[in-house]
Amino acid sequence: MITRLTLVNFKAFPRLELPLGPLTLLTGLNSSGKSSVLQALALLRQSFENARSTGAVAGLLLNGELVELGTARDVLHDDFGPADDLLDSDAPVVGLVIEAGESIRFVALYDSEEPDEDVMQASVSSELPQFLDTPFQYLHADRITPAVTYPRSRQVAIDRGFLGVRGEHTVNYLRHFAEREVPDGPLRHPDAPSPQLLDQTVAWMQELCPGVNLQASAVEGTDFVRLSYGFGGTAGINATRRRRPTNVGFGLTYALPIVVACLSATPESLILLENPEAHLHPKGQSRMAALISAAAATGAQMVVETHSDHVLNGVRLAVKRGALQPDDAVIHFFRGNGSGAEVITPRVDKDGMLAQWPEGFFDEWENSLDQLLD
Template identity: 60%
Template sequence: MIDQLFLNNFKAFRSASIRLAPVTLLTGLNSSGKSTVLQSLALLRQSYDSGILMSIDGDTDSYGGFLLDGDLVELGTGQDLLHEDFASNPPGADPRISIAFTTTDKQQYGWTAQYVPEQDVLPLNLAIGPSDWRDAALFSRRFQYLQADRITPATTYPRSHHQAIGRGFLGARGEHAVNFLRHHAQDVVPEGHPLRHPEAGGHTLLDQVVAWMQELCPGVNLEASEIPGIDSVRLSFGFGGTAGLDSTRRRRPTNVGFGLTYALPIVVACLTAGPGSLILLENPEAHLHPRGQSRMASLIAAAASAGAQLIVETHSDHVLDGTRLAVKQGRLAAGDTAVHFFRGNGAGVEIITPTVAEDGSLSEWPEGFFDESENTLDQLLG
């Protein structure tokens, strides 16, 4: 599990060291650097998947690079990536862009790339880490990255055996989540598992997905099915049945609304997470009612209890409060949380990190940190 992330000359950060926990919440105003944290890890994974990330096994002939534009992130060229007030090391030298992290088992990993303004592949000139670096969760099948721009209601979704079944990857937009669920619908979620919902109608993955989706929309059920003869699958929703098979009236996602479809890939990602999983989430609260946002925080806490690490960018005080409640209720240890508030300070990005106590309280509440409701209420009552 990653416990510290280091960024140098990377987009919003001239130099940053960011603590990561089993549940890390990245909060702050728009364009304050939250997404950059997720993008740095996604960039490493994207470069690895493309086969060009430099080996860290001592092979000096194996030079690779950062692939800036790909399936996970599209960051442009070197001049888009380099921090505008970059630091040179040593002074006067060409700038370098680096991403590094340490893990809870005391391993260190790091990659440093040369700055090439007009290229979308930046050549690496340094990499450090253990010989078995590919076993890190960031480079394994246990990785998921779900962007804010996720799948929207549609009549069909792609059926890629390689992505959903071979790699177990839901897609950066969650586009393979429906096919993944179709294939794994009858997988068993065992008794006593932290992610097993107490109100689920059965022990299968589909039963659990339905139960958690009902936290977002009471009474909903769903069905994922293959469309014969074409490489597509169909998702349908029902209301008032059980797992969908005995519901008489099915509804297309296009007739239900954005919230359920938008949330489904996150529910599937969390329910299939386990020890060593790494999940990067952008705005899990999108298109959800405040109650659903709080329930989403409960699901994230449950996934962490199952051994996963989740790094979450959020603008929702309900996600924050749901996480704090999970701590107070003993479903998530206070030490297993990290909350970061990003804000510009005129000279870069300032990161403020309130700590969560065992009773769910925060050590500080900086100005601009989820205080808009209180500010508005003061004006209404003034």
């Protein structure tokens, strides 16, 4: 498990040292650097997977399957500073340091004569850390939308077990692994008829929309799979009629990759999630936080960017109820300070309360209420 991530001259940060836990929430203002944390982890995975598969010289691959960061000019912090602790060089460097049992330094040189290259020559201080080989998911905020069909790729969904950065391979993954059992423990929903993945997915999806059920099937003779919804007679909808995603709305389809990623988590997994609350009502956001907390409690490492106080409170409730230990929930609040970004880390106690509540940290409800009562 990664316990600390250090960024040097990377995007918004001249230097940032960020503790990580089994469940890390990244919160705060827009464009304050939250996404850079996820991108840094994904960048390392993308770069060294590429080096292994192609035999290329190790370097930071800025544009690939997981992230598209542009060029070296885009990645180097505008006011880059010295990094003598990483590399004795007069040239500007971008540094990414992972603490995962040991300290692994990834140092990339910025070539001022080739600022628009999208590969940066890099060195690694020792053997590659284990997290580069563990099960991995990264789901962007821009996820799949309701569609008639989704891609069927054996290599991505089945051989690699990867859902795609937009979750576009989720339906095929769910179709193929429908009977795989979710291990007994926090992730297994008690109301599901069986421990199989499809039944467990339906049970958790019913936390978001009571009565919903799913079917994932191949479209014969094509490279596509189809997803359909049923509603068990709820809300006046005919229980026997299947509904295509385009007639259901964004929320369920947008949430499905998050649910499947969590239920597929193993104790070695690293899962990066952007805005899991998107298109969900408040109760659904809270239940999504419960699912994410359950995945962390099984041993997976979850790093989650969120703008939702319901997700925050769902994690706090998980701590209060003993589903998650206080030290296992790490919360970082990013905010601008006029010259860049600063990070404040409120500590969670065993009752789910926060040791501090910084200004601007999910306080807009109180601010609006004060104005209404004024």
